[in-house]
Amino acid sequence: MSPNWQLTSQGAATAIFTRTDLTRPELLGYLRDHDDAAFIDRFLQSKGPDNETARSRGVWPQAPTIYETSVYLPNWHESNASSLAEHYNFVRKVLVSKQEYNVAIALAYGTLRKAREGLRENPNDPEGYRTLAETYAFLRDIETAFQAEKKLPYPFPFRYYQIISSYHQVLDCAPDDVAARFSLVEAYSREKRHDLALKYLEEVLETAKQSPNEVPDRIRVYSQQQSSDDQLNELRTMVSQFSEQVDTDLQSAANRVQIAQLAFAAGFPLKALEVLEGDLTIVARDPNAQMLMS
Numbered sequence: 001m002s003p004n005w006q007l008t009s010q011g012a013a014t015a016i017f018t019r020t021d022l023t024r025p026e027l028l029g030y031l032r033d034h035d036d037a038a039f040i041d042r043f044l045q046s047k048g049p050d051n052e053t054a055r056s057r058g059v060w061p062q063a064p065t066i067y068e069t070s071v072y073l074p075n076w077h078e079s080n081a082s083s084l085a086e087h088y089n090f091v092r093k094v095l096v097s098k099q100e101y102n103v104a105i106a107l108a109y110g111t112l113r114k115a116r117e118g119l120r121e122n123p124n125d126p127e128g129y130r131t132l133a134e135t136y137a138f139l140r141d142i143e144t145a146f147q148a149e150k151k152l153p154y155p156f157p158f159r160y161y162q163i164i165s166s167y168h169q170v171l172d173c174a175p176d177d178v179a180a181r182f183s184l185v186e187a188y189s190r191e192k193r194h195d196l197a198l199k200y201l202e203e204v205l206e207t208a209k210q211s212p213n214e215v216p217d218r219i220r221v222y223s224q225q226q227s228s229d230d231q232l233n234e235l236r237t238m239v240s241q242f243s244e245q246v247d248t249d250l251q252s253a254a255n256r257v258q259i260a261q262l263a264f265a266a267g268f269p270l271k272a273l274e275v276l277e278g279d280l281t282i283v284a285r286d287p288n289a290q291m292l293m294s
Contacts, residue, residue, distance in 0.1 A: 006031055061124050061172040082118030082128050085111050089131050105142060111135045126173040133166035133183065163187050178207045178215045195270040198235040205232065242268055246275065256282055257289045264292060
């Protein structure tokens with residue numbers, strides 16, 4: 001953007017840019033009051049009002065019914081807050097590309113605030129949850145880099161759970177969303193959840209094979225590369241070998257709860273769940289099994 005213009009206001013659908021190359025005192029005073037810091041404080045509300053209380057969301061996403069998808073399409077409502085969150089998310093990506101991380105982080109928190117506000121108005125908006133997931137992923141990367149630079153232990157991976165929860169809520173609203181499935185593949189692969197990554201990778205590649213024109217370009221290109229087959233075969237081999245090992249251990253009357261705990265720690269949560277579901281009487285009386293299933 002030209003240095004002769006300054007962003008002084010951002011709305012849900014419009015932005016206001018003001019000239020900076022004029023010498024009128026009134027204009028210069030206005031620009032001083034609407035610099036980057038003022039923009040962050042005013043429009044992103046970096047510091048919330050003193051009397052602001054947390055508002056819980058009483059309605060959660062629901063999958064569309066056959067009637068809604070095939071007979072009568074409901075009127076779609078996208079709130080101004082959701083639109084503004086998408087704008088913030090886009091601008092945040094631009095700022096990251098320019099390595100302007102301070103403002104990008106502020107925009108990320110503003111994005112979360114507006115996205116949640118929009119989802120209170122329309123809890124079945126898949127793009128709202130996608131915006132949340134992308135923003136959580138950005139904050140995870142920033143926090144991980146900061147912890148690594150300071151040589152500090154990274155805290156409990158709550159960002160990971162926020163990311164996968166948001167993408168699963170996208171799928172609650174739009175069950176056929178292949179982009180959300182691919183994002184789950186990336187999230188589970190990053191955290192070494194091998195069987196979950198395999199589950200969603202198989203679904204993504206099958207969709208790309210059956211309906212190549214209905215998937216995003218990056219997914220279609222990925223599905224046509226040799227690396228996708230290599231990743232698929234590698235995951236299948238890992239899951240198959242580990243499943244055989246677990247089945248052998250179960251036949252030797254080993255402790256079922258311990259096997260499930262080892263499976264979960266090794267990156268096979270689906271296998272851990274399968275082991276526990278094989279004898280629910282153990283789950284009913286063992287707190288460790290109950291905690292693992294939760």
